[in-house]
Amino acid sequence: MNTAFRTPSAFDAFCTETYRIMLNCLARPGTIGQLTQPTFLGAPAPITNAHGAVPANMYALGACMSLIDQETNFVLGCDNAWLLQGHEATSWVHVRTNARRVAPQDAQFAYLWDVASLALIPQLPRGSLTFPERSTTVFCAVPEISESGSWRLRGPGIDGSASFGTDEKTMRQVGFIQQTRTQFPLGVDVFLIDQAGKCVGLPRTTRIELIAAHSVRGG
Amino acid sequence: MSAAAENIYNFAFIDEDSKREVRRQLLKAIALPGHQVPFASRDLPIGRGWGTGGLQITMAIIAPSDTLKVIDQGDDESVNAVNLRRLLTRTTGVATTTDTQQASIIQTRHRIPEEKMRADQILVLQVPMVDPLRWVEPNLERATVMHGEADYGRMWVYMYESIIKAGDLRIATQYPVMVAGRYMMDTTPIPRWDVMRLHNADTLFLFGAGREKRIYAVPPYTTIEPLEFEDYRFKTEYQPNQRCHRCGATNTFLTGHFVKATTQDEPGHWVTSCSDSSYCDKQLVAQGIPEHTL
Secondary structure (H helix, E strand, O other): OOOOEOOOOHHHHHHHHHHHHHHHHHHOOOOOEEOOOOHHHOOOOOEEEOOEEEOOOHHHHHHHHOOOOOOOEEEEEEOOEEOOOOOHHHHHHHHHHOOEEOOHHHOOEEEEOOHHHHHHHHHOOEOOOOOOOOEOEEEEEOOOEEEEEEEEEEOOOOOOOEEEEEOHHHHHOHHHHHHHHOOOOOOOEEEEEOOOOEEEEEOOOOEEEEOOHHHHHHO | OOHHHHOOEEOOEOOHHHHHHHHHHHHHHHHOOOOOEEOOOOOOOOOOOOOHHHHHHHHHHOOOOOEEEEEEOOEOOOHHHHHHHHHHHHHHOOEEOOOHHHOOEEEEEOOOOOOOOOOOOEEEEEOOOOOHHHHOOOOHHHHHHHHHOOOOHHHHHHHHHHHHHHOOOOOOEOOEEEEOOOEEEEOOOOEHHHHHHHOOOOOEEEEEEOOOOEEEEEOOOOOEEEOOOOOOOOOOOOOOOOOOOOOOOOOOOEEEEEEOOOOOOOOOEEEEEEOOHHHHHHHHHHOOOOHHHO
């Protein structure tokens, strides 16, 4: 059959590929997806704070940027504080996506530079009973995600229970994600993405427990 | 005309911003199983109500590596299926198949394929009517509040009245179900036969209503409970003596068609056959009938 379409641009092809991985990760919580890095986008300058110069995780920021455009808005968080309108990184995302930076309580998308910023989640909207979809989707860069570990998940999309592992630092912040699961259908949907592009989706339907390390080995 | 001039469409027809709109709302729909998420439904070269919701979902998720199957009432060759498949292949160049097992994305109107679908497949359903509460509350704003409050009492009264008037649950299609114990969802796109195939399935189900501008989803391994009473149970269309006249299957969803009289001795009559034409053909091939004669 005759075809009549243009070859997608690098960014458009990246968006489609990334989306299918995110779709699968969100539909099957606990499944680890492998994202690709949009190297052609470059990266915003690392943010310097008490921990030194922290670069953005471009797997995670790229995944967030693949979903936003002039119709939507976003907010960036780093070191447990929101980056302001005039911040270099905020402008970097804005000029590449046309999405607007808004106050956290109005944000549709949030990219969190580090796991310390998961503590900002309570400031994000969870939707209303009539419009529970008017809530934030969070992309958080984490140090490490692995196949097995202490995170045990239950809920729609999971056959019985599922598990995966992260580093200690991320585990200590789990409470901020668990808090968004207490008022279903209100809530916040979270993607955790590590430095190698491993991605886990945690929709608001997923109930999370941390199982002590010894019981994981034992069972 | 030069080759470049013919390549006038974006990959998968709709532009990237429209895809992103559908993609964002699909993620919300998965996080809220059974909840109807409004989306900015775009104009397509196909009339609204002819599958534009399902089509926009397929266009938003399809990648060059996909293998696509499109069915209408289970049939790969009916008008709606052929037209939608042609639009999608002209604007994506993806491989197509009629074999349920071979497809990575199946777009469908009114059926879930007979063969069990796998975890690596996605079923996209075209939805004509979105809200199960439409029967009892035609006002959209009030129905939205009822969903928000999980206020489904009037629907139960409707079910009860159906029994009082007709002696049984007289709901042919559009059977209402509860999804993950929270949202009531309309199963308009499928017959009662297929309703329980949504329950704890391996596959992701995405529903799109282009005319009503709503998207919803049933993730894999999600509970689906049809509305029923202890003494009046949900029933499928199954008949004990049912049989496909082509392949002889007794456990499939059937459609009827009229066979015209050929001679004066043989009058016209009704026959029933599998609505899933791909499944029926496979059964015939398995029985030793050469594929090219089908």
